[in-house]
Amino acid sequence: MTVTSPISKPMQRFRSNRRQRILWGIAWCALLLVAMILSPWVIGDDGLSPVLVQRNQPPSLVHAFGTDWLGRDMLSRSLHGMSLSLRIGLLAAGISALIGTGLGLAAGTLGGWVDAVVTWIIDVFFSLPHLVLLILIAFAVGGGTTGVIIAVAVTHWTSLARVIRAEVLQVNSSDYVRLSYRFGRSPIWIARHHMVPHVIPQLLVGLILLFPHAILHEAALSFIGIGLSPHIPAIGIILAESMRHLSTGYWWLGVMPGLLLLLSVKAFDWLGENVRSLLDPKTSQG
Amino acid sequence: MLSISNLGITFTQYDQGLRRKQLTVITDLDLTIQAGEVVAVMGASGSGKSLLAHALLGILPDNAQLSGTMEFQGEPLTPKRCEALRGKAIALIPQSVGYLDPLMTVGRQVQRVGQLNGLSSGAARTLANRTFARYDLPPTTRQRYPFQLSGGMARRVLVSTAVLTQAQLVIADEPTPGLHPDVVTETLNHLRELAREGRGVMLITHDIEAALQVADRVAVFYAGTTVEIAAAEDFARGNLRHPYTQALWRSLPQNDFVPVPGNQPSPENLPVGCLYRDRCAWVTSECEQARPELRFVRQGWVRCIHAER
Amino acid sequence: MLKGEGLWFRYGARLPWVVRDRTLSVLPGEVVGLMAPSGYGKTTLGKLLAGYLMPTRGRVTLNKQLLPSRGYCPVQLVFQNPELSVNPRWRIARILREGHPPQRHYLDALGIYPGLMTRYPHELSGGELQRVAIARVLNRNTRYLIADEMTAMLDANTQALIWKVVLEFACQHHVGVMAISHDRPLLTRICQGHTIKLLIDSIPASLAKA
Numbered sequence: 001m002t003v004t005s006p007i008s009k010p011m012q013r014f015r016s017n018r019r020q021r022i023l024w025g026i027a028w029c030a031l032l033l034v035a036m037i038l039s040p041w042v043i044g045d046d047g048l049s050p051v052l053v054q055r056n057q058p059p060s061l062v063h064a065f066g067t068d069w070l071g072r073d074m075l076s077r078s079l080h081g082m083s084l085s086l087r088i089g090l091l092a093a094g095i096s097a098l099i100g101t102g103l104g105l106a107a108g109t110l111g112g113w114v115d116a117v118v119t120w121i122i123d124v125f126f127s128l129p130h131l132v133l134l135i136l137i138a139f140a141v142g143g144g145t146t147g148v149i150i151a152v153a154v155t156h157w158t159s160l161a162r163v164i165r166a167e168v169l170q171v172n173s174s175d176y177v178r179l180s181y182r183f184g185r186s187p188i189w190i191a192r193h194h195m196v197p198h199v200i201p202q203l204l205v206g207l208i209l210l211f212p213h214a215i216l217h218e219a220a221l222s223f224i225g226i227g228l229s230p231h232i233p234a235i236g237i238i239l240a241e242s243m244r245h246l247s248t249g250y251w252w253l254g255v256m257p258g259l260l261l262l263l264s265v266k267a268f269d270w271l272g273e274n275v276r277s278l279l280d281p282k283t284s285q286g
Numbered sequence: 287m288l289s290i291s292n293l294g295i296t297f298t299q300y301d302q303g304l305r306r307k308q309l310t311v312i313t314d315l316d317l318t319i320q321a322g323e324v325v326a327v328m329g330a331s332g333s334g335k336s337l338l339a340h341a342l343l344g345i346l347p348d349n350a351q352l353s354g355t356m357e358f359q360g361e362p363l364t365p366k367r368c369e370a371l372r373g374k375a376i377a378l379i380p381q382s383v384g385y386l387d388p389l390m391t392v393g394r395q396v397q398r399v400g401q402l403n404g405l406s407s408g409a410a411r412t413l414a415n416r417t418f419a420r421y422d423l424p425p426t427t428r429q430r431y432p433f434q435l436s437g438g439m440a441r442r443v444l445v446s447t448a449v450l451t452q453a454q455l456v457i458a459d460e461p462t463p464g465l466h467p468d469v470v471t472e473t474l475n476h477l478r479e480l481a482r483e484g485r486g487v488m489l490i491t492h493d494i495e496a497a498l499q500v501a502d503r504v505a506v507f508y509a510g511t512t513v514e515i516a517a518a519e520d521f522a523r524g525n526l527r528h529p530y531t532q533a534l535w536r537s538l539p540q541n542d543f544v545p546v547p548g549n550q551p552s553p554e555n556l557p558v559g560c561l562y563r564d565r566c567a568w569v570t571s572e573c574e575q576a577r578p579e580l581r582f583v584r585q586g587w588v589r590c591i592h593a594e595r
Numbered sequence: 596m597l598k599g600e601g602l603w604f605r606y607g608a609r610l611p612w613v614v615r616d617r618t619l620s621v622l623p624g625e626v627v628g629l630m631a632p633s634g635y636g637k638t639t640l641g642k643l644l645a646g647y648l649m650p651t652r653g654r655v656t657l658n659k660q661l662l663p664s665r666g667y668c669p670v671q672l673v674f675q676n677p678e679l680s681v682n683p684r685w686r687i688a689r690i691l692r693e694g695h696p697p698q699r700h701y702l703d704a705l706g707i708y709p710g711l712m713t714r715y716p717h718e719l720s721g722g723e724l725q726r727v728a729i730a731r732v733l734n735r736n737t738r739y740l741i742a743d744e745m746t747a748m749l750d751a752n753t754q755a756l757i758w759k760v761v762l763e764f765a766c767q768h769h770v771g772v773m774a775i776s777h778d779r780p781l782l783t784r785i786c787q788g789h790t791i792k793l794l795i796d797s798i799p800a801s802l803a804k805a
Contacts, residue, residue, distance in 0.1 A: 019300050175679040178647055183694040183731075184667035197684055330750040332720025463747045464675060466632055466777055492750040495780075537755040539784035545756035549706050550720070 022274045029271040036264055037086050039079040047076025048233065059252050066252035069245060074238075078257040081235040082264060084228075088145065089215035092152035096214065097207040099153070100160030105199070107161070108168025109191065118161065125158045134217055135226060143226045151221065152214045160206040164199055171198050201279040208272035212265040219261060235261050287486050288319040288342075288455055292354035295337055295510075299349065311553045312337055312510040315354070316580055316587070319455065319486040324477055326489045326497035326518075328534075329507030330550055335490045338507075339457050342488075343378060344368025359454065374403055377453035381460050383432040383440045392435070392443050393418075393428025400450045410450075417446045421476070438469040445476045456480050457488045462496045474500040494521070494538060506531045509550050509561045512580065515587040527588035529566050560590070568592045597621045597670060597739045597771055599644050601653035604636070613639045614650075621739055621771040626762070628782030629775045637775045641743045644773070645672035657738070667695065669738035673745045677724040681716045687727055688712040695734040704760045705730050722753040729757060733764050739771045747776065758785055 050070035059066045065074035107118035125133070138151035171177055171194060180190050222228050222236025230237055235257055242254035295312040312334045319325045327335050340346050341356070344365045356363040358371070368376070380386075386395055393414060400410030418427055421442040427435075435443060441461065448456045458477055462470045478500050481487045491497050497504055498518050506514045506528065514528040526532045533546040548565040551557055557564060559574040566573070572591060583593045597620060604614040614636040621627050631637055642648045644655055646662040655662055657669060674680045681690050687707075691697060705726040716724055725745070732740065740761065746754035762785060765772045776782055 175674055175676075176682045179672075179680055180693060182646065182668040182671065184665065185693070194682055328750075330720065330753060331722045331748070464744050464777065467779065470777075492748070494751055534751050537751045538780070539755070539778070540780040543755050543758070543784050545752050545759060547706070547756075549708065549723070552710075 019278070022278055026271060026274050026278075029267040029274075032267050033086065033264060033271075036079065036260075037083050037090075040083045043076055043079060045076075047073030048080065056250055059256065065256040066250075068241075068253055069250075074252065074256055077233045077238055078235070078260050080233040081238050081257065082260050084232065085215050085218050085222075085235045085261075086211075086264065088149055088152070088218050089211050092149050092218065093156065093207060093210040093214040095149070095153035096156040096210055097160060097203065098157075100157035100206070101164055101199075101203055103157065104161040104164030105168060105195075107165040108172065109187075109195075115165075118165070122158045122162055125155065130155060131217075131220065134221060135224070138221055138226050145228055147226070148218050148221050148228065152217050156210055156213055156217075160203075160210065163202055163206055167199055167202055168195060171195055201276075205272050205276040205279065208268060208275060212268040215261075215265060215268075287321045287359055288317070288488075289357045290315060290317045290338075290355070292316065293338070293341070293356060294353040295334075295341060295346065296351045296353070297347075297349050298351070309553050310510070310556070313556070314511045314577065314580075314589075315507070316512045317505050317515070319488055321454065321486050322481050322484050323503070324481045324487040324489055324501045326491060326501035326504045327507060328491060328494065328497050328504055330492065332509075332550060332552075333507040334510040335492075335507055336459065337510075339378070339459055339488070339490055342368065342376060342455075342457060343372050345372075373399070373453075374451060375453055376455045376457070377448040377451045379444050379448045379456060379458040379461060383435060383444070386432040386443075388432055391429050391431060393430075396428075396443065396446050396450060399447050403451050413450055414446070417449050420449075421446060437465055438472065441465070441469060441473045442476070445473070445480075449480065453485060455486045455488065457490065459490045460492070461489070462491060462493050470496055471499070494534060498522070506534070509556065510553065511561055511577075511589060512587070513562065513589050517586060520586060525584060525586075527583050527586055527593040528562075528590050529568055529592075530562050533565075562590075568595065596623070597644060597655075597657050599640070599650075599653065599655045602640065602643055602650045602655070603652035604639055604643060604648060604650050614643065616653075618653075621773050623738065623771050624765065624769040626765065626772045626774065626786050628786045629773060630777060630779060630782055638743055641672055641741045641773070641775055644739075645670045645741050647672060667736045669736060670741065671732040671737045671739070672741045672743060673729055673732065675744040675747055677721060677728040678716065680728050681724065683716050685716070686712065687714055687716070687719070690716070690727060691731055694731045695736055697730045697733050701730055701733045701760065701764065704763070706756065722749050725749060726753070726757060729761065733760070735768060737768075737770060739773070740765065741773045741775070743775045744777070745774070746781070747778070754781070 050072055051067075052071050054063070054067050054071040056069055057063055057067045063073050063075060065078055067073055068077070103118045103121075107115040133155050134151045137154060138147040141147045141150050177190060177194050180194060181187075185193075219234070219236035219239065222234045223240045225240065228234045228237060238257045239254060239261075242250070242257070245253050293312060293315040294310060297309045297311060298306055299309055300306055315334060315338060317325070317327065317338070327338065329335050337346070341352060342363070346352075346365075352365075358367070358376070361367070363371075386392065396417065397407070397410045397414040400413050401407055405413065414428070415425070418425070423439060423442055423446075427439065427443070432440070432443075444461075456477075461473050461477075465473070474496060477487050477489060489497060489501060498521055501518050504516050504518055504521070505512055506516070508530050514526070514531045516526060516531065520526055521535055526535060530546075536542045537545050546565050551561055551564070559576060560566070560569075560578055563569045563573040568590075570592070578589045578591050580587050580589050581593065598618075599620070600618050602614055602617045603612060605612045617636070617640055619627075619629075619640075629637055629640075639648065643650050646655065646664075646668055662668065662670060691702075691707075691712075707723075707726055707730055711719065711723065711727070719727070725748070729745070742761070746757055749757070758781075761772065764770065774782060774785055
């Protein structure tokens with residue numbers, strides 16, 4: 001009865017410190033994104049001017065992303081475009097998160113008709129095709145950078161508002177909050193000490209996961225031509241231009257900026273998932 | 287049929303920031319269950335009852351490590367084998383309807399258990415109907431959703447899920463708290479019946495009365511160790527061996543209703559020597575030397591060096 | 596005296612009644628046991644008396660006045676499941692401070708040692724957590740205590756310990772206790788030596804006389 005033998009080899013295998021790995025991952029993603037945003041100021045505008053002798057070169061050591069039909073360096077163009085897209089995405093997602101939090105909190109705490117109205121607006125937004133709505137709003141406010149920001153900002157808050165409303169309702173009906181009322185705590189005290197700490201992690205994760213949506217939609221609007229003006233190197237415009245050249249064999253004009261867009265969206269997605277797994281006490285121990 | 291000896295479970299947890307610590311929650315856990323027998327596993331919360339069930343079902347979290355031996359029907363029980371046997375040879379009767387799918391009728395869920403055990407959908411349905419009839423559940427029960435069941439009906443539905451399997455070992459996790467005494471008796475009778483069919487039943491509970499009502503043997507856990515395995519009759523007969531079991535028995539409202547002072551030690555600072563020594567009336571300097579081995583005293587197993595008293 | 600008069604309750608105008616015409620009272624220093632079959636609405640009754648729910652009809656009075664809606668409620672309810680009645684993101688010390696900080700000797704009596712203070716609820720066993728939840732309400736401002744299956748999830752030893760402390764507290768401060776449980780031996784035991792009012796399977800009319 002005293003013989004001790006391991007039951008499970010696989011479960012005892014050495015595991016590197018998961019929390020450490022996640023933190024490194026978060027750091028790398030954040031670094032990558034910050035680098036992308038700041039890159040235009042680092043590399044300067046040189047690559048944006050046409051050099052006609054270097055037209056249509058495939059990717060090489062000198063031009064990692066190749067050059068376009070005017071001899072412009074695609075790497076500089078893509079980075080400039082990506083940086084702009086990220087900045088617009090951040091701004092739009094930030095505004096969206098503010099609207100979402102405000103309305104979600106209002107719906108959850110005030111209840112009654114406020115809740116009904118907010119839920120109704122959310123339902124309306126959900127029932128309309130997202131891209132159509134984006135195009136309509138961007139068009140209605142006159143297009144351009146402002147148009148894109150407004151359109152993206154006012155259409156992305158709904159899912160976050162819904163999550164926050166649900167969280168607030170859940171916490172509000174929990175035994176411990178109701179007990180807090182019976183202990184004589186005021187609604188404001190309860191909101192500050194019970195609600196806010198509960199909602200902030202949700203907000204943070206929701207905000208991070210909003211970025212990729214906002215960026216993709218900004219790119220989509222520019223792609224179809226109602227976003228930024230054509231001479232600004234936005235990622236959507238670069239991709240739209242490349243369409244005309246893809247059939248002629250200049251694959252790098254679309255593939256390389258596309259990969260860059262994919263990479264940054266994925267980085268945000270990964271960042272959000274990992275921040276979530278760290279903040280959630282249920283998964284943070286694994 | 288099931289034999290567990292010197293089982294240990296250790297968790298790797300994050301302390302502050304990035305430091306990790308090892309937390310041994312279960313040390314030296316022993317238990318055997320024969321076919322046709324109901325064994326109650328009893329102890330305070332935090333004594334390791336539920337973790338044992340999780341280990342048997344292979345649903346411990348990833349940061350857990352096992353040591354010791356678990357054998358089921360003569361073969362070692364590895365996490366992989368647990369997974370293969372789960373829901374088939376080893377079945378769980380969950381604590382509440384909260385463990386059922388709230389969006390599926392109970393009839394379909396019970397039927398699905400049969401199908402997962404290799405029956406055709408027709409055969410599974412017939413068997414499900416027969417099982418419901420056996421437990422006096424009206425035919426309309428099959429169309430109900432979990433939230434529409436009363437406490438007693440819910441218990442019978444949960445028992446049905448285990449009956450439908452060919453499980454040799456049935457684990458019932460805390461089936462009694464907060465239920466009306468009649469429902470408790472009914473639930474326990476169902477467990478007895480499962481044992482009569484030749485299955486082994488492990489009843490996890492903190493309710494001494496319920497355990498004694500139905501169990502053949504009672505294993506008492508304390509701070510992650512088995513301190514005593516006694517026959518159910520030993521309680522009323524005053525033939526208990528371990529001071530903790532005796533204290534538990536005395537603290538029942540129908541007995542003395544007197545608690546033992548002190549706390550079950552937390553896994554973070556388990557004392558050297560006997561785990562119960564800081565609350566024990568029999569403690570001597572020998573108790574501080576080493577953890578007592580499980581010994582056979584007066585027809586039962588006990589982990590105490592003074593058990594002959 | 597804490598009194599519920601002609602209490603009716605349902606969750607919505609079209610939903611069935613959960614509590615129908617119940618009248619009952621608890622005197623200061625008295626221990627009342629309530630044991631009734633499922634469907635009696637015991638838990639809802641407890642919530643009505645503690646002011647967690649407002650009765651659809653009837654009223655709950657404390658010394659002939661309605662329960663205060665602000666400030667520390669003199670009627671406190673202890674739930675069956677301690678995991679739900681504490682904020683999972685708070686440390687134990689903060690949880691204990693939320694009401695009126697409990698007196699040192701109650702903490703000692705309940706076996707809440709200083710090492711627990713810096714931990715989070717999920718690091719405690721159910722028994723330890725329930726003792727924390729109970730320590731929160733053991734203060735002079737609690738005049739009535741409603742214990743809804745307070746120890747149903749706990750082992751016999753912890754159950755005996757908790758009730759010993761709670762009954763001592765009730766006796767010392769002249770606090771009225773209503774214990775809701777399915778455990779007949781337990782209710783018989785804790786009502787001993789007090790005004791016994793064991794409402795087992797009783798009909799509303801007989802409660803009204805109490």
